[in-house]
Every structure is written in structure tokens, then in C-alpha cells.
Amino acid sequence: MLPSQGDAVDALNPGIELTEADRIDRMRLIRSDNVGPRTFRSLVDHFGTARAALERLPELARRGGAARSGRITSVDEAKAELAAARRLGVNWLAPGEDGYPARLATLDDAPPLLAVRGDHATAMRPTIAIVGSRNASGAGLKFAGQLARELGEAGFVIISGLARGVDQAAHRTSIASGTVAVLAGGHDCIYPPEHENLLADILEQRGAAISEMPLGHEPRARDFPRRNRLISGASLGVVVVEAAHRSGSLITARMAAEQGREVFAVPGSPLDPRAAGTNDLIKQGATLVTEAADIINAVQPIMERPIMFPAGEDDSEPLEGDPQSHDRAQITGLLGPTPVTIDDLVRMSGAPPSIVRTVLLELELAGRLERHGGGLVALL
Template sequence: MDAFTPTIELTDAERIDRLRLIRTDNVGPRTFRSLLLHFGSARVALARLPELARRGGAAHAARIPGEDDARAELAAGQKLGVSLKAPGEAGYPARLATIDDAPPLLGVRGVLGSLMRPMIAIVGSRNASAAGLKFAGQLAHELAEAGFILVSGLARGIDQSAHRASLAGGTLAVLAGGHDRIYPPEHQDLLAGIVSSKGAAISEMPLGHEPRARDFPRRNRLISGAALGVVIVEAAHRSGSLITARMAAEQGREVFAAPDPQADERARIIGLLGPTPVSIDDLVRMAGLSPAIVRTVLLELELAGRLERHGGAMVSLV
């Protein structure tokens, strides 16, 4: 698969100006973008901010970080191997750069080349079933073997399974907090394995930022924004995974779901199985069901010790 080609490279001065602007009070990604379009550069926007705030009726001047603050943040990030990239630069996922509220600067760590490759996201329940975990892992492994970078949120459950299964091919962890504030804490080793192999981690938050509840939906837009499509596995109602699915649809991304098989579908698949091996493709055709449902039932049977797998994608009942 072809990698995306970078189109710009900021100077050190431009990077510092942009960092000061996005860290200014009341300036988020959309406001940053409007200011840059209106004034042409972050430096001019910084100079005009006090006047704009006064005209808007601000009671107090907005806090604008100084150059020393920005340089200190850049230096602290470099000690952790984190660099700040702008949309269009090498290391900034090309599809993420196209969303309306793309981070003006993205903290990236790991193998930057992986961030320029096509990506697919897998997200789902933190309390997933064993079948769901195995399904997510198998799908992630197959996608990685096909050349995709696997994107997820480093959460427990489905995210963790997808990351681990795609380590060899490359996986991207999208963080809700700063690069030095990993959540959940027990996944620090997993993240270390990701960035030291063929993968990477990204965050729009500054170092030291502890993830809060409202940061996870913000994080989720980056997961879907970076990907060609999003696969949802065992998402609970009103869950973060469904928020990711909604955001993916709004961003024009493909959304896929690994459905939970109904009783009659499960019975139909089991009824087609016996002691004689049959190909999975034939099972899909004979059952008249989606490959995802058939594979999910096969995983359930395998975990129950009732399924034997043979060469050539053949299976049989034990």
C-alpha cells in the first residue's frame, strides 16, 4: 500500500508560534484554524489576540504562553521521544488532517512511518466476552498482515486485544491524556511494546495532562479521524465505542460492526457442522449469513472445546 506523502515542514519558529497559540486560553482546534485562515500565520494571530478578546468583551486578558514555555514543552517532549507535528507534516496521519477539528499540533511517538500508512480502527467493550476478544484479535492480526495499521484507544478489553494482535504489523495507540499520563496505568508496558516495535502513539494533550471523562470522546474523534473505517466489536449502549461510530459516520468514514449472533443463527451454523471438515467459506454460503457472524459462532464453539480447526480454513465439530 502506498504511504502518504508529507506536504509541509514547519520551521522551529513556526512550531513554537503554533504551540503558543493552541495552548492559549479559549483557543481550541476550530478556533485555531479560523485564526490561521484569517491572519495567515500563528505569529500574527498571537499579536492580535488581546485586541480581539477586548472587542469581544473579555473581562481579563487571555493567558498566552510565552516562547520560553513553548520551548520547555518541546524539550520535555523530546526527552520522552515525543515530537509535535502539524497537519501535512511527516508523522501526522493524513486522514486525520482532513477533519474539521484536527489537532493543530499532534504529539507523536514511535515509528513515524507507520503514521503515514492506511489505517483501520477497532474499538469495543472494555468488558468483552472471550469470543469478542478473540474475534477482535484475529481481525486485527489479519488486517495487520494485509498492510494496515491498526488504530485503537489503549483501553481494556477489545482495544487491548486488537493492539496486542497487531504488534508485529504495526498498531497506533490514541491517548486521552498526555504521553506521560497513560490510562489505564497497567497498559504502560503494552504502550512501550507498541512504540518500540512497528507502531506509534499520538495525543493532542500536553505532557502532564491527566485524562478526564470528557477527554475520551475527544480522543475518540482522533481514532475515527485517522482511519479509513472503524470496526465496532461488542459495544454497550451509550458507550464510548458508539460515540466513535457516530463520529466516524459524521467524518465520512466506513463503520462496520461485529454483531452478536441470534439463537436461530447460531443453531443454523451448528446444524451445518459435523465430524467431517467443512470450509468456512462453504459455511458462510450455506448458512446465508455474514462472515463476521459465522466466524463469531466458530470462535464461541472453539472456546467451548467443541470445534477443531484443520488446514485450508476447514473446521469440524469435536
């Protein structure tokens, strides 16, 4: 029996509901040029609302060196996207709204709006991710299904990426108990296409599907790591069943570790290259899994603690209204194509963190800055 999630959900102030005007403003901001989830959060934290942030985008981009303002999504475009989603049965939800996975909402780069289709209650339940090789062995597929079934019987929802192989086995075995598919593209662009029927079965059986991509977005290679952070971020922990070296499942495991999630790995034969990545994870400290009880025992203590928003880097210092030109020039001069940490920029520039973060925000809105994992930034 799972512990009550009441206290955990209360920590995220559930039951909030955006007004339609707020939802439109959020959609406009996240769809505008050079605004990603972290930038969205910085802007709204500083200016108070998405609408106020939208009004300041041209000025901030100009200060960052943009020759002209980036494109700002119009009210009509945002309304049209929201209406098209609703016709497909998709709701765009903000963190804290019913149907937005509680643990996903705690990430620094949580989607400001998440497209949720299916049963909202399933998306909110305690979740374990199961991922692995697309060309998994028969034994790997069987064990992934066994884990999914036993975890489902224990009350957990299984979350995965709707991919071939291990993902497919995990979803199919947990349809009856509850499963969530995380999409790399829009809700109308299912990949791989042959899994459209699998997704239909998931939704028919009170499962759910989530994505941060707009309708009509065909998934590209760079979209899968973005999807993977949603898989790990929404879960208590990530189980890797089979993964070769350089597998995308290892990216999910790395993101899980960075997000403070549990990482589990199923051992395999040293002679099977499909087990090389999972065996390495165990060497690096991942919890070895031979049965569902290994996972359940590890996550039970976590579930007994309330879910709280972490103090992210953007919350530690406010933004500066308008940095001096010499500060802007010094910080920009320290940047290059090689990623550096924001802490290093603060140390090397001698400028207050608020000024450094403001300059970085200006550069990003001007299309001149790229953010990497682990708080790294680089100049484009």
C-alpha cells in the first residue's frame, strides 16, 4: 500500500486554475523567440506575470545586442493553439494545476505549460520510469514487463517514452494499472507511427500522455533529450533495463541523477553490449535491481516526505534593472563557445549574481546565449 500523497501534493498548492487570459499570456511567452522554460521562469519571477514579461521582451533583447526584437507570439496565435489542442482532447496545464505531475513541477526547467491528454488523476499518482534499449533482448523485454506489472500492482504508475523495445513492453504491461506516455513531438505527431494504437489503448484505459511540444511538431533528434527530462522529472526514480554505451536511456539516467531522482539499473551479461550501459550505471552507484521490491523499498522513504519546490538559482538573487555597460561588456567578454558555470562567471567578473543573471537573460533573449545542463552557459 502506498503512503498518502496528500501532504506532498499540498506543498505544490494544487487546485489552482489559471484564468483563460493567464493561459494565453503564458502560451504567448513560451512560444516567443529565445524563451525556454528557465528563461520563462526568470522573467515571470522578476516581472510578476507573463503579460508584464511580454512587454519587456523587446527592451531586454535590445540590451543583449539583438539587431531587432525577436518574434513575440500574438494573442490570436495563442488562442488558436489552445483551441486546436482542446479539439483533440488536450489541455495545456501550468504547474500546480490538476493533471500536471507534481514532481515535474519542482524542476528548474519545468514546462510552464504542459500538454496533457487522458486521465488527469493518473498523471498525478506516484510514478516510476522504466526505460531501455529499442532493440532489447527477449529477456530484457520480459523483465521490463514483469517489473511494470509488479510495480503497477503495488500502486505505482509507469511512465516511459512510447519508444520501441523496453518502453513499449513497460507501457503494454501497465495499461490496466496506469501508465503515462511522454511524447517527443506534438500530440498529433506520434513517434514511432506504429505506436498510435498503443497510445490509443493507453488513453482508453485511463492512462495519460504528456508533451511540451505544440501540435504539428514532428520530433527531431534534439527533442528526445528534452522528452527524457520529463520522464525522469515526473518520476520518483528511473529504472534502466537494457542500455548500450551512448544509449538515450543513459541520458535519462543522468538527468534523473541531476534532478535528485533515484537511479536503478538491471544487471546484464558482460558479453551482451545491450547491458554495457546498465552495468556501468551499477559501477557508478545506481541501485541494482533484480525484483520490484528493490525499487519499492528505495522509494518508500521518499514518498513519505512532502514535495517542495527547490530554491533554484534564479530565486537566490533578483534580476538587476539595467546593468551598467561596463558590467555587460565584462561578462560578455568572459563568455565563449566553451560552456562555463554561472558561479564561475560571478567569481571571475566580480559582479553581483543579480547583474550576471540579468546580462545572461538579455543575451539569451537576443539569441546569443545557449544554456547547457548543470547550469552551464555558452556564447553562440
